[in-house]
Amino acid sequence: MTRSVLTHNVPYYAQYESAELIPALIAGTSSAADDPRWRDSGAESREEYAFWAPRTCGVACLRMIRHAETEAPPSRGGHLVLAVGADEEGLLIHNPSGLPGVSAQSAEVSWARLAAFYAGRGVLLG
Known part of the structure; x- marks a missing residue:
């Protein structure tokens, strides 16, 4: 079977200034206050950035949307990801708190996996 792919050229931006720290932040072994690039966020203090x-x-x-041509971000609960592509097998997403190289930029999510998390809400642009 031929895989039909829909992909948008969308840049990736993490919600943390130092995306490489995301695994430690998720694991709880580091705090956002430890981010050496916290000042790049515009926060006035490490504490404000950590909040x-x-x-x-x-x-x-x-x-990401602002810098893209067309895109459609789905959301569930309190977390928002950006859908940058789709095919018969699932979505490609940019996840601002994803693990670099694993679940952050252009991460594949099967339709079955999406169904377990998708809350039925989203924003369609285009």
């Missing part, structure tokens, strides 16, 4: 960075998945997705 807001875990809550900026939507802002990171909007940043």
Whole structure:
């Protein structure tokens, strides 16, 4: 069977200034306050950055949208990801809190896996 692919050229932006720290942040072995590039976020202090960075998945997705041609971000619960492609097997997503090289940029999510998490809400642009 031939795989039909729909992909949009969308840049990836993480919700943390140092995307390479995301595995440690998810594991709980590091804090956003430890991010050496926290100042790049515009926060006035490490504490302000540590408060807001875990809550900026939507802002990171909007940043990706702003720099893209066309895209459609689905959301579930309190987390937002950006769909940048689709085919018969599933979606390609940019996940602002995904693991670099694993589940962050252009991560494949099968339709079955998506069904387990998708809340039936989203934003369609285009």
